Amino acid sequence: MAIFNNSDIFGQTTPGNSMKWEFTEPEQNTFTFSDGEETITLAKATDKKVRCHNLVWTAELPTWVSGGSWTNETLSAVMQTHITKEIEAYGDGCYSWDVVNEALSGSGYTSNVFLDVIGEAYVPLAFQYAEAAVKNAGLSCKLVYNDFGIESPGEKNAAAVAMIKKIQAQGIQIDGVGFESHFSTSYYPTTSDQMTAMKAFTDLGLYVQVTELDVACSSASPDPSELAIQAQAYYDTVSACMQTENCTGMTVWDFDDQYSWIQPSTNDGEGAADLFTADLSPKPAVTAVSEAIEGESCSVCS
Template identity: 35%
Template sequence: MRSLRSGLSPASLLTGAATLVTLGALLVAAPAAQAADTPLRDLAAAKGKAIGTAVTGSKLTGTYGDIAGAQFNWLTPGNAMKWETVEPSRGTYNWAEADQIVAFAQAHNQQVRGHTLVWHSQNPGWLANGTWTPAELSTLLQDHISTEVTRYKGRLAAWDVVNEPFNEDGTYRSTLWYNGLGADYIAQALTWARAADPSAKLYINDYNVEGVNAKSTALYNLVKSLKERGVPIDGVGLQAHLILGQVPATFQQNIQRFADLGVDVAITELDIRMQLPSTEAKLTQQAADYKAVLDACVAVARCTGVTVWGFTDSDSWIPDVFTGYGAATPYDENYVPKPAYYAIATALGGTTTPPTGACSATYSVASQWNTGFTGQVRIACSGAALSAWRVSWSFGAGQQITQAWNATCAQTGAAVSCVNASYNGTVPNGGSVTFGFNAAWSGSNPVPVVTVG
């Protein structure tokens, strides 16, 4: 596709002038380095599967690079191998980012999935806007495939040779390639790719083909026909850009029917988007959805593995394309693993539990007078991070909040609940945020028991 661009824990109670609580993992978890007892790539390898991620080459440093190298055994360049990137003007090539990703993968003992050789989108202007005869177009396509695949011969394990050839109803998409060369451009592309690198696995990749439907049946019939004709085709890629709660019931059945044709199946671009803001319930559903996808792949021997389309929300294409949607990946924007991460680990045979207890909230009375007081709560993290927070307590002597700042506070009877403002939900590892409030009291002002939730 296009550019890449946690449960609640009981409080720890203290008495005295302040109350300290331990925050759980509603949008909270340990940092990446402590994400799981066993990295996802090791869990996947034990099951004979790949667990991959699409990456942006320029980001492969720091925490982003650490996670990409430690957790995944396959990498897919998000944009670096697309035609507009590698040949922005005719005959002028730019391999810098693609080479960077391949080198990173080799240094981290990872396989690379090439993406993508033939697509209707992200083609350079000189190609898309040109006027070509069929013979010229065929030569351009053959030269492009031969040049790119040969460059990485022996270093890439697989290629998404043809990307998104079908419409939703199963007819061929009207593209530069289909309109100029006919449906057989697919067979030609596969044949040219095989000649350029006989060892790389060759795939056709598409979206909305995860369940049994008209589009996936068209892909099935194409693969069956290619096999019968002796055209080199090793696998199909099911992109799996899914919506929360909408994993197709026929996912495993569909994987199996392709496998029964004698080809491999890979889940190539998995993300599961939700309408923002994310909530505990949505994250729980997302985790279940991720697990359902992984379970379907694990259950079919010829499903080679799963690649997520970016592992962190900060590198996801979703918000730029689907207005109001996001939070689609296993890590939040601060590289904190979400429930989806642990669901993937569980599906791959892991037994990790999201860690808790590395963030805390301290309640204190800053000043007090005969009819009221100013309270303050400081939320701090050490060894973890937050992307949202909520602090709750019950006043025991009739105190009433009259004003709050840097948080949205609501009180019903004695019960108070304060959530982050739009600008301070993020608490990085080693950082803190503070909010305050004014409240009325009469007679006594005992320190409340603060909880999270």
């Protein structure tokens, strides 16, 4: 916990699973918020902000939602209740909410129960419900769309821009966009491409953040040359944010390899994606991130 608690290293945190629908409303109208409250308590103890994550997502849904027999009206009501209850429960412990997570696939929408029943309108509707819940509770938290694959120019980035313009056209609150930024040593966008992708959203008056950054290596035991490539990927991403007006934060998706979601057994042999090893030894990427923040050239990159 010493690394997590060090506010010189981390100033905000995101719960990985504890605030997702499957864990907060496992049965209809049966709510449990205790695990998420633990994250908020830990964060408050060291003056960290909490990016609360997430309200509506196609994955990690309880079966009563994903397998239910719904109409537009009944599913919309369920979504409204869930969003409202969760925002009220965590209150000012959240400085922002990922309202909708990963709604897009390529140039279109990801198939899920909300799309199948409500249609594309479920996305602005979720933001509408979130906006109302925030205002009715007297809160001031930001409302965010979060996704992967939008970190460089292309069809998914363009689709996200188009979707957000529709939300804005309806006068519904949306404040920011989260760039998940799950990369690997075999693929990561250039600093220039990431800046272009970010500008597509800041031009809409939104802020952007890097929200789930990690860089997978080809194995759990990368050699020094691959660690230098990993450092370059971290450096380029942090540099893009630092050079983009209204890029307001960067979050890594776990900071040590022991707890990373990227493990060789489940990711085709890939691993070692985080800043620190499983025994909490810093990798070259730690130096690279620090140098990117300071605007210095990378001394450990390839």
